[in-house]
Amino acid sequence: MLNNKMTELLHIKYPVLQAPMAGGVTTSTLVAEVSNAGGLGSIGAGYLTPVQMQKQIREVKKLTANYFGINLFVPNKFTFTENEIHIAHKTLQPIREKLGLQQSENSEIPTATDYYDVFKEQIRVIIEEKVPVCSFTFGIPSQDVIDVLKEQNIILIGTATTVREAIEIEKQGFDLIVVQGSEAGGHRGHFMNGFQESLIGLMSLIPQVVDQVSIPVIAAGGIMDGRGLMAAICLGAKGVQMGTAFLTCIESGAPETHKEAILNADEDQTVLTRTFSGKWARGIKNRFIEEMQEHETSLPEFPVQNILTQTIRKTSTLQYNQDFMSLWSGQSPRLAKTQTVAQLMKDIIAGANSLGVKHE
Ligand SMILES: Cc1cc2nc3c(=O)[nH]c(=O)nc-3n(C[C@H](O)[C@H](O)[C@H](O)COP(=O)(O)O)c2cc1C
DSSP, rough: OOHHHHHHHHTTTEEEEOOOOOOTTSOHHHHHHHHHTTSBBBEEEETOHHHHHHHHHHHHHOOOOOOOEEEEEEEOOOOHHHHHHHHHHHHHHHHHHHOOOSOOOOOOOOOHHHHHHHHHHHHHHHTTOOSSEEEEEEEOHHHHHHHHHTTTOOEEEESSSHHHHHHHHHHHTOOEEEEETOOOOEEEEOOSSSSTTOOOOOOHHHHHHHHHOSSSSEEEESSSSSSHHHHHHHHTOEEEEESSSHHHHHTTEEEHHHOOOOOTTTTEEEEEEEETSSOOOOEOOOOOHHHHHGGGGGGGOHHHHHTHHHHHHHHHHHHOOOGOOOBBBOOOGGOOOOOHHHHHHHHHHHHHTTTTTOOO
């Protein structure tokens, strides 16, 4: 039951993927430890430059001989006006002052074309470095990108939040699909329907997707242990992708304040917000989310708002202040623990085995 088409394809012992988490969480040690423990570690490279990416890929290769993955953001078209930026800066100003940041900066905002050029370079590095697995979120890359990766036999994973998105991902020639339930921490990966319509709970999403596609489905959102893994498998998934559970591991690069916030949170403390980045994401409610809530729908879109809040998030983190940093978390924070990756992996498999499935 735990060995299947997906574990074969990914050359892994256990059907457990560590979620790629952009923003410094997925250190080389975290990624390599997951792969060394029989799962699939993955670099969250969405915010990395091609040079940073190359460096990290090489580090991971030194730490593991096993398969690992890398994840990119599919660039979205976006527009903004000077006036929108001005208004957004004004709404952020009181928070900047609370942190001792006096002036709103004149942030340099790259264009959508700039982002696309970086994306192309990221793809080039992945091919050059022969990374075995590449996953995407925020959409489906263009056919030429898919073709060039497939020519190199790189295994492709797409992210879907609805059946329609999953069908489209399969149609474009992807090998596997991560289905992201509404429980999931971090950014929503929806790209076809609106945000509200794409909030499907994982228990509803898995069997409906499994019935409509033939490629293996990987479940993500709120899964923290062997019970979650077995539940996902019972519903037809071939494995799971877990973010929050790995984020609080010792090897994760998340700031201690972020780890502590998750370890102390209850299930009713996470909310969906677009105040940090301009894209809807799930995190623990804090002062930033509360104070920005009234501007929620009028803020610039991703990645513009993400750039505008960068200094605030960074300064808050440096000041060990949970109030103004993004505390991404899924809906199962009560199940998070401080432990090593090896212990977490061991517990997941022991938990699954205790439910009647023996893994040799
Ligand atoms: C801190 C954080 C950062 C994330 N960054 C990414 C990312 O860069 N790319 C991606 O595909 N998913 C990202 N995700 C979403 C995960 O892939 C996954 O959907 C989610 O972690 C599952 O929910 P869970 O956190 O409850 O396990 C992120 C999640 C978290 C918590």
